[in-house]
Amino acid sequence: MIKIVHYINQFYGGIGGEEFAGYKPEVREGFVGPGLGLNSLIKDQAEIVATVICGDTFFNENMDQAKSEIITMIKKYNPDIFVAGPAFNAGRYGVACGAICQAVKNELKIPVLTAMYPENPGVEMFVKDAYILETTNSAAGMRKALPALGKFLKKLINNETIGRPEEEGYIPRGIRVNYFAEKRGSSRAVDLLVKKLHNEEFTTEFPMPLFDNVEPHNPVENITQAKIAIVTSGGIVPKGNPDHIESSSASKYGKYDITGVDDLTAETYETAHGGYDPTYANQDSDRVIPVDVLRNMVKEGKIGSLHNYFYSTTGNGTAVADAKKWGAEIAKELVADGVNAVILTST
């Protein structure tokens, strides 16, 4: 028998409404609330062995604590699959379902599943972490949501291949999966062109994303006092590339000490970047990260100081999600080191 643990909030757990939203995590054997209906749909193959109930406010305001306590509770039952919700359009409940699914997936390495309304904030935050089945915006949709969950659970139970979002009813996660098409790309492009010309319905193979733009900061006020750091995606590394940063699709960044270094030379530094001709960067890496000029500017009193570390990775083909994560890590360290401004160089 496949073992399933189910997560629900205080309302569906029968504890109470908003006034009980601070309810701390509790685990009960077997199914509770919507788990009754869900269990009946899968009972020939699987069983809800335990249900975790937690108040929405408690979860959201104490997320790390809640997650760790709940994980401990779940672990005890050694489940094969984890289900949360459905949360419909309840925002904090949706976030809790998403967050706990993410934590369970990462820590227990088992399939996770939840369900909610596409506009629930939990979708945007966790759509890549869990299959989120689409529901209506209110609990009135429970009658439809449970059979959908049951059907999807059966697929997970039987280890079946999960098809595309429109076939399976989950909200698109934006995960791109390669396949070999019947026709070559050029022929598909001509087909698309003809459909467009005939004003027929067409489907793009790649929906263009909407980008978030970063507003530029105001200029640095006291530039002559400011501590400046260098961060680059131009791949400058100490000669020999000690961290083996990849020439494309980097899996890491490096942090390098330039204390006492006034000039980068062909003997001491080079680029690991595979997306541009490295000749000129290898001759003189100051061309990518201007250490020599910045040292002079410090001497001339034009800037306060140059931070003793620079951060470097190769930007070509590197996943934006990784770049975002590293950017956040680097920014945190720079702030802690008292850096006031950063020069970002690409190539």
Place this chain on the structure above:
Amino acid sequence: MKLEIGKIVIRDIQFSDITKIDQGILHINKEEMIAELSTDMRIKSIDLDIAKPGEDVRIIPVKDVIEPRVKVAGSGGIFPGMISPVDTVGSGRTHALKGMAVVTTGRIVGFQEGIIDMSGEGARYTPFSKLINLVITCEPIDKIDAHEHEEAVRMIGLKAATWLGMLGKDLEPDELLTYETKPLLEQVAQYPELPKVVYVYMLQSQGLLHDTYVYGVDVKKIIPSIIYPTEVFDGAILSGNCVSACDKNPTYVHQNHPIIEDLYALHGKEYNFLGVVITNENVYLADKKRSSDMTAKLVEFMGADAVIISEEGFGNPDADLVMNCNKISAKGIMTVLMTDEYAGQDGASQSLADSTPAGDAVVTGGNANQLIVLKPMKKVIGHPEAAHKIAGGHQGSLREDGSIEAEIQLITGSTSEVGFHNLSAKGY
């Protein structure tokens, strides 16, 4: 401009005493061909190998893939401005040796050369595994800079293809195809009732080692211009190019341009294919603005109702693709875009470096970050350790048993952005 392409099918390649094509078999006198190619002081040694579909063979690092062709009638010669003197090509008759290619390899030039596996999982990802490949291994002298190295190997490949192409000059082709595009006003008048289509052909020109040549001119230095589609079939455009192997256009792809071929297929039926606008992908913003302005202007000037725009490379040129799309769309002209994706190894990251809501019809060549394990091969032509360095590989890519774990980015032609291959991606 009217061009006949005579296809001479090559069924096998063998080393023999006399260089000739007989009954579809290409015989090569190895010593003679090596002597013919050994004229560049920058190259220390040249060797030839034959790699056939299904064989337990890997070619690494692949620099270029070229089809042997020869001008039989009409002005100019193959690869004008590079091998043949500058003269307008694209009319008359050209013979091509089909089913085979010249593949150049040898010590790695930069980071961006590729892999062709002739069998196994890797073979599925490269369209060139289906060809009988004559592989030229060119080893440079010890002290050579990257640009000289690239140029020397490029020229040997082109020379070899031209030399072999000559063998097909007087042969009766197995198949004869005709392509014709008339001067603009006549072409418009030929199918007045059909919508007018132009192909916007973006050429990689990000910098040294990221170069493409048109009639011998470095594409960085052009402003966009109009060419007849048939000119590319004669080698007017060729690769000197070291962007990632998966989505650069080897010379073979320019010569057998899939979009141009497929646009011709429905020309006069579904639309009127007027011609090609070539443009570049320079790295400076002013160049990007100028080229995209000019491209949109030329497309409008030709009276196009719709265009297909293809990108070459990724990252920086995504900006050119988006600028071309926005400016052409703003003129009320429909667009279909062709690109590939860098969505991370898990496919969950953002695929492109730039984006536009106007790009509502996109064909993708797939996610280049997808991981693959290439089996060990009995025979490796070239330098397997290049796998650690090639874009798409990483330190440790080449494993002890000779297998390679890397992204499909390092497989030549895997995510072709002119749609030379079948790979694509879906959202999940």
